[in-house]
Amino acid sequence: MRIVMIGAGYVGLVSGACFADFGHDVTCVDKAEDKIARLHAGVMPIYEPGLDSLVAKNVAQKRLSFTTDLADAVRGADAVFIAVGTPSRRGDGQADLSYVYAAAEEVAGHLDGFTVIVNKSTVPVGTGDEVEAIVRRTNPQADFAVVSNPEFLREGAAIEDFKRPDRVVLGVEDERAKAVMQNIYRPLNLNESPILFTGRRTSELIKYAANAFLAMKITFINEMADLCEVLGADVQQVARGIGLDKRIGGKFLHAGPGYGGSCFPKDTLALTRTAQEAGRPTRLIETTVAVNADRKKAMATRIAAAAGGDLTGRRVAVLGLTFKPNTDDMRDAPSLDIVPALLALGAEVHAFDPEGRHEAEPLLPGITFADGPYEAAEGAAVLAILTEWDQFRALDLRRLKAVMAAPVVVDLRNIYRTSEMAEAGFTYSAIGRGAG
Structure with a gap:
């Protein structure tokens, strides 16, 4: 053809x-x-x-x-x-x-x-x-x-x-x-x-319905993560426990800083507008959009709190800028909310992303781009993992601790074990893992 x-x-x-x-x-x-x-x-x-x-x-x-x-x-x-x-x-x-x-x-x-x-x-x-x-x-x-x-x-x-x-x-x-x-x-x-x-109209709606449902699933587990932190539970075990139910499934139950990317943000917005124009508002999806936007903005406060609350003049290392690994896509990435908020708090941000630098540079003025994770961490009061690139999953923790000003890690993707970080001498903050 x-x-x-x-x-x-x-x-x-x-x-x-x-x-x-x-x-x-x-x-x-x-x-x-x-x-x-x-x-x-x-x-x-x-x-x-x-x-x-x-x-x-x-x-x-x-x-x-x-x-x-x-x-x-x-x-x-x-x-x-x-x-x-x-x-x-x-x-x-x-x-x-x-x-x-x-x-x-x-x-x-x-x-x-x-x-x-x-x-x-x-x-x-x-x-x-x-x-x-x-x-x-x-x-x-x-x-x-x-x-x-x-x-x-x-x-x-x-x-x-x-x-x-x-x-x-x-x-x-x-x-x-x-x-x-x-x-x-x-x-x-x-x-x-x-x-x-x-039918043609049904096909058009299937795409929006699929993305909206997945966005709601992500937002749901993020809210469960917040509850886990207060109650002393572990969101990863909660996700596994509910994900084994075949009616729910384990995909898109990974707690984090909020969804981003080229599809979910714009598609959920478009669907809510379509529904409003049709006179049948989609309240669940409207709430999902609002909760996700608030979550991304709140992540900078979490990072600051881990470092003692005041970031004025202090260096913050950021690992990962793209909205997910294995892409250079920066569209609606959580980093676009988190990094400017860190700068507004007075931080000096040094960041590294394996593939996203050329896309991120015009979008994130005022930060320093490093050539690797340890270079970004040099002299940092806190290190934040924003994207779960594979090369961040097995960092040399001894080397990382040696180059940082303070051994504080905020893991917004839950890629490390709490016990492993404690043994390495880090103050470690993850998402929804109040039980350790």
């Missing part, structure tokens, strides 16, 4: 490379000339484990190409995927669909034969209807169908998620489009991956 992917960002590039690896002929289109030039040179615009080799392999086998020429790419395509950004709109938090609608209008003028236009971007319910109206208005003679195909990719594990998905959701209103999408995803039949065909 001939596939065009509009948008060579996180979703578009990963999806395009994986479709090419399935054997399809894929062209990724992006307006950013510098991004396309870097891709031609084999330089990835994002950090995702395994993506560079997957792209190189399929470029070499001439199944994957990159261009800024949308018109040439779209002509003769079987399917055109729209994978552009849908950031939260300023003012009301609803998804900004301007890039989606602009892409639809541009695609409309170049359609050649029956073409399936696929919304891969995360969009509110009814967006597919509007895309269809835009294309029909722009090109009344076009032969096309619009499909919803939301992505469910975890940053850091996106290739595995694409090739071995929990499910593929396809919102289809046209039998010809259904046949095209079945052909595109046929390689997944070998893995017996569930492929769910629904």
Whole structure:
């Protein structure tokens, strides 16, 4: 199948490379000339484990190409995927669909034969209807169908998620489009991956409902962590105890500083706005959004308290800035709330992140970026672990203690054992582990 992917960002590039690896002929289109030039040179615009080799392999086998020429790419395509950004709109938090609608209008003028236009971007319910109206208005003679195909990719594990998905959701209103999408995803039949065909609006809502539910699950265990600290319980054991219940499951029950990233914050906001506009407010999700925002802001106070309360002129070491490990994504990362709050408390912040420095530097002015964890910890009154990168899980505690001004660690990801830190001579503060 001939596939065009509009948008060579996180979703578009990963999806395009994986479709090419399935054997399809894929062209990724992006307006950013510098991004396309870097891709031609084999330089990835994002950090995702395994993506560079997957792209190189399929470029070499001439199944994957990159261009800024949308018109040439779209002509003769079987399917055109729209994978552009849908950031939260300023003012009301609803998804900004301007890039989606602009892409639809541009695609409309170049359609050649029956073409399936696929919304891969995360969009509110009814967006597919509007895309269809835009294309029909722009090109009344076009032969096309619009499909919803939301992505469910975890940053850091996106290739595995694409090739071995929990499910593929396809919102289809046209039998010809259904046949095209079945052909595109046929390689997944070998893995017996569930492929769910629904109505288009149902498919659009599934994406938001899934992310909102996971966000609520994270927020729930974070509130249980706060309760554990007061009652002298251990949130990790609580999470395991409830997670073994198959009705609940153990995933997304890891207490921490609050959720962030490219999906949960904007998708929960968009869903609450959609529900409010529909006259059916989602109170659970509204509360989840508020509780999560408050939690991230409170983490700086926790770090200050561990260091004695006053951070004026004192050095704070921060390990990890990205919202999760194995990505360079800084979107809505907890560090964007925590670090400025530490600076406001008078701290001198030295930070290290294995992959996020180039994204973090323009977002976190006023801090010093270190070349490694021990360099960040040099002379620090307290060290805070914000992201659970693997290389932070086995730090040389003796060396760490030797370089710090005071052996105080605030572990916002619970990657160390309380007994281990005590034996090493550290004052150790973790999340929801009042029992030690």
